[in-house]
Each structure stands twice: as C-alpha cells, then as structure tokens.
Amino acid sequence: MASPLPASIPATHAAIAVTVPGTPLHLTTLPTVPPSTNEALIHVTHTASTPLNLHRAVGGLMLDNAGGTKPFILGSSYGGTVVALGPSTTTTLSVGDKVFGTVQDGAEKEAGFQEYVTVPTWRVSKLPAGMTLEEGVTVPTNLVTAVHTVVADLGLELPWPVPAGGEWVPRQRDEVVLVWGAASSVGQYVLQVLRHWGYRHVLAVAGGKHHESLRGLGARECFDYRGENVVGEILGYLDKVEVEGGGRSRVPYIVDCIGSLEGTLRPLSKIAEKGSKVAVMLPVINVHAGQDREPELEMDVNKALPGQWKEGVELRGVRTHFYYKNEFLKNHLQPEIIPALLAQGVVQPNKQRVVEGKTMLERAQKALDLLRDQAVSGEKLVWRLADEEI
Numbered sequence: 001m002a003s004p005l006p007a008s009i010p011a012t013h014a015a016i017a018v019t020v021p022g023t024p025l026h027l028t029t030l031p032t033v034p035p036s037t038n039e040a041l042i043h044v045t046h047t048a049s050t051p052l053n054l055h056r057a058v059g060g061l062m063l064d065n066a067g068g069t070k071p072f073i074l075g076s077s078y079g080g081t082v083v084a085l086g087p088s089t090t091t092t093l094s095v096g097d098k099v100f101g102t103v104q105d106g107a108e109k110e111a112g113f114q115e116y117v118t119v120p121t122w123r124v125s126k127l128p129a130g131m132t133l134e135e136g137v138t139v140p141t142n143l144v145t146a147v148h149t150v151v152a153d154l155g156l157e158l159p160w161p162v163p164a165g166g167e168w169v170p171r172q173r174d175e176v177v178l179v180w181g182a183a184s185s186v187g188q189y190v191l192q193v194l195r196h197w198g199y200r201h202v203l204a205v206a207g208g209k210h211h212e213s214l215r216g217l218g219a220r221e222c223f224d225y226r227g228e229n230v231v232g233e234i235l236g237y238l239d240k241v242e243v244e245g246g247g248r249s250r251v252p253y254i255v256d257c258i259g260s261l262e263g264t265l266r267p268l269s270k271i272a273e274k275g276s277k278v279a280v281m282l283p284v285i286n287v288h289a290g291q292d293r294e295p296e297l298e299m300d301v302n303k304a305l306p307g308q309w310k311e312g313v314e315l316r317g318v319r320t321h322f323y324y325k326n327e328f329l330k331n332h333l334q335p336e337i338i339p340a341l342l343a344q345g346v347v348q349p350n351k352q353r354v355v356e357g358k359t360m361l362e363r364a365q366k367a368l369d370l371l372r373d374q375a376v377s378g379e380k381l382v383w384r385l386a387d388e389e390i
C-alpha cells in the first residue's frame with residue numbers, strides 16, 4: 001500500500017534521459033510515484049554527474065532500454081528534501097529533512113536526474129548539520145564504491161562501529177595498498193576510508209598538483225602518473241618494503257580507480273605480482289569518448305591485457321551496483337555510516353564544481369560534455385535540478 005501524494009506535489013515531473021547513445025540528452029516526463037512502506041518521496045534539488053553518465057549516454061553501456069526505443073533515466077545520486085514517507089515506514093527520517101543518496105540509474109522511480117524520486121529508505125542519508133546539499137551529493141556514489149571495493153574486492157575488514165579505545169588494529173595495517181587514480185572522486189574516498197580504519201601503508205598515484213591534498217587524506221607516499229618513470233619509481237619503493245612471511249606479495253592490494261587500458265591497467269600489469277589483488281573500476285575503458293571518437297568499453301576485466309599479468313595476480317572488476325547484497329551494508333551504509341563519517345569529519349566531501357546553465361537539461365548536457373572532454377580534475381560536477389524551493 002502507498003501513501004497518497006500530498007496535494008502540493010505534482011502528479012508528473014521532468015527527468016533527463018538518453019534514448020539513443022551518442023545523441024544529445026533530452027527531457028522526458030515521468031509520473032511522481034507515491035511512496036510505499038519503507039520508501040521516501042524526495043523533492044530533488046541537486047545532483048552530481050559521474051563518468052557513468054558518459055558511459056551510458058555516449059558509450060551505450062548496458063543501456064537496458066529496449067534497443068533504443070525507451071528513455072533511460074540517468075543519474076546515480078540525488079540530494080533534496082523528504083516530502084512524504086510510505087505508510088508504517090520504520091525510519092528516523094521526517095518530512096522536511098534534507099537528504100542525499102546513491103540510487104540505481106535507469107530505474108524510473110529512483111534515478112537521480114529527475115525532480116522527484118521514490119526510494120527505499122536504505123538509500124537515504126540525512127544531511128549532517130552544517131553541510132550543504134552541493135557537498136552532500138558529491139559523497140554517496142563513490143563513498144559507497146570505496147567501502148564496497150575495500151570489503152568485497154580487496155577482502156579487508158571495516159568493522160562498524162570502529163571499536164573504541166584503539167583496541168582494533170587491522171591485521172594488514174602495514175601492508176601496501178596502492179591506489180592508482182587517487183585524486184579521482186573514487187580515489188579520494190578510498191584513501192579516507194583506509195585512513196579511518198587504520199590501514200596506514202597507502203600509496204597514491206595521481207597528478208603532482210594533488211599530492212599535498214592526498215597526503216592530507218592519508219597517503220603515505222605519492223607518485224605522479226605523468227612522470228616518465230612512474231612504474232620504475234613504484235617498483236623502487238616496493239624493493240625497500242619488508243614483507244613478513246615468505247612468498248607474500250609486496251603489494252597485496254591495488255585499487256585501479258580509473259580502469260583505463262593504457263593509462264592504468266598497462267602500468268599496473270608491470271607492478272602487480274603473485275598474490276596481488278587488483279580491484280578495477282568497471283568498465284575498462286579501452287578507448288575514451290571524444291568529440292569525434294566513439295568510446296570502447298569492456299565489462300569483463302579478464303579481457304584486459306591477457307597474458308600480460310604475472311601468474312597469481314587476481315583481477316577483480318568492481319560492481320558497486322551489487323553492494324546491497326551485503327545485508328549489513330545495505331541496512332547501515334547509507335542510513336547510518338555515511339552520515340556519521342561526515343558528521344565526525346572523518347570523510348570530507350569532494351571539491352565541487354557547480355555547473356551552471358539556464359535549464360536542468362542544459363546543465364546536465366554541459367556536465368556530460370565536461371566528462372567527455374576529461375576536464376574533471378580532483379572535483380565533482382554538481383548542478384541544480386528544480387530551480388524553485390518548495
């Protein structure tokens with residue numbers, strides 16, 4: 001059973017869609033869905049663009065839209081105000097709360113690029129006091145990605161709540177975690193998660209201008225991926241790492257936050273060794289989209305550089321979409337852990353670049369073009385949906 005729509009809420013609203021990959025984004029109209037039990041109806045005022053929008057809208061990645069005949073609604077994050085709760089909903093949320101969350105794009109009720117979303121309450125985080133929605137929308141998609149990657153793909157523990165009094169120390173506290181693409185949105189959250197849970201031998205690979213801020217997020221050493229000999233420098237560092245127990249990898253944990261065949265996977269294939277787990281953000285980008293260039297994307301990580309990896313390297317393709325299969329993370333990550341990490345100042349939101357434009361469609365398209373042109377550097381693209389507050 002669903003609650004009726006409040007009288008002030010329109011029966012339909014605007015959403016941003018792609019129908020045929022590679023063509024401009026367009027507006028479509030969707031019904032506003034009354035919330036059922038354990039759902040919230042949210043008036044969305046802010047969202048953030050992510051490379052996934054580009055992979056969908058230009059690359060056609062898993063665009064499940066009946067062969068280009070149906071609009072696919074974009075957007076994996078939303079920020080706004082709760083306007084109704086489903087009947088008998090068990091939640092600490094109230095109407096009027098400012099909230100944000102990560103959702104499944106393509107799912108008509110919940111995709112983020114629309115004026116109203118109807119979402120399960122496990123996909124809602126309350127905005128901590130003193131934080132803006134512009135800051136909030138930079139967080140959920142890639143903080144969930146960071147936690148999911150560390151737990152599901154690297155197999156490292158992140159107990160919650162973190163046992164007080166410093167009693168809990170991760171077994172792998174001093175083992176190397178190499179984060180390639182650490183200045184990306186994903187990378188910044190991976191660093192902050194590892195720091196909070198006490199993993200203290202984290203190496204960051206990122207453009208030189210980001211090194212100082214990445215040290216502030218927990219990186220012990222930084223390497224510049226634009227340097228001619230970056231692989232040699234990292235291998236030189238690993239030569240000095242002392243490993244307890246014979247046969248262990250010197251670099252047992254690697255996160256590739258970019259997934260570029262030539263830009264990240266090729267150099268990592270020279271660094272990973274027997275016993276290294278390499279968690280790669282999917283899709284693998286064989287060719288990046290350009291103004292006159294079609295992207296080439298691959299969802300099977302094992303097709304990346306076959307025969308080029310040392311024996312005993314484990315490649316893992318990250319699929320955050322499935323994080324909810326971990327019941328604990330489903331029930332606690334967005335409603336409880338993310339707001340707490342932000343309120344405690346343990347995690348800082350990404351820097352925001354606000355995308356301006358006369359209409360929401362113009363803002364969505366501008367953000368997509370910036371992603372295509374690889375013009376995003378150490379920041380998150382944020383923009384407004386509805387212009388009026390209710």
Ligand SMILES: NC(=O)c1ccc[n+]([C@@H]2O[C@H](COP(=O)([O-])OP(=O)(O)OC[C@H]3O[C@@H](n4cnc5c(N)ncnc54)[C@H](OP(=O)(O)O)[C@@H]3O)[C@@H](O)[C@H]2O)c1
Nearest residue numbers: 051052181184185186207225263281282318319320377378
């Ligand atoms: N499968 C999943 O579950 C999942 C989840 C989340 C994200 N992803 C994917 O992960 C990728 C990253 O997402 P994002 O939102 O974090 O991206 P982003 O913040 O937009 O990435 C831009 C950053 O990447 C850096 N970069 C680009 N090429 C690099 C290279 N070769 N080496 C090191 N750094 C490089 C840039 O560095 P400069 O500042 O030096 O230009 C820039 O700071 C996307 O493809 C996204 O779709 C996948």
